[in-house]
């Protein structure tokens with residue numbers, strides 16, 4: 001059972017922002033900021049690592065269209081595109097989706113902090129990745 005597949009199949013109601021043959025974008029039920037939208041492929045895949053290239057391209061292009069729509073209609077100051085891949089990264093629904101989150105300034109409800117880790121040797125990391 002997958003809640004997003006049920007939404008795509010119209011078994012669960014949703015607020016559709018954008019739809020095409022391969023993707024669906026709906027308002028997130030928890031609006032972290034006004035207009036927070038999630039974009040998903042109609043084809044079930046658990047996450048970005050398991051998705052085929054075509055599906056990733058379709059979702060990415062749909063997310064770009066949704067971002068443009070939100071920028072035009074909400075008057076937001078910026079937009080975050082966010083994909084959580086895996087439980088450790090905060091993924092709670094195992095159907096690939098991209099959050100498109102309009103930003104209205106420092107007072108809005110989303111906080112993302114990049115805190116540099118100390119003692120990471122870039123050469124060691126590069127060697128690990130090659």
Ligand code: AMP
Pocket residue numbers: 003012014026027028029030038083084090091092093094
């Ligand atoms: P993630 O934590 O990245 O897996 O995001 C899953 C998102 O799906 C959360 O932000 C939820 O608020 C959202 N969500 C869960 N159920 C629904 C639903 N029925 N309609 C709209 N959004 C939902």
Ligand code: ZN
Pocket residue numbers: 002003004005006043044045094095
């Ligand atoms: Zn699914």
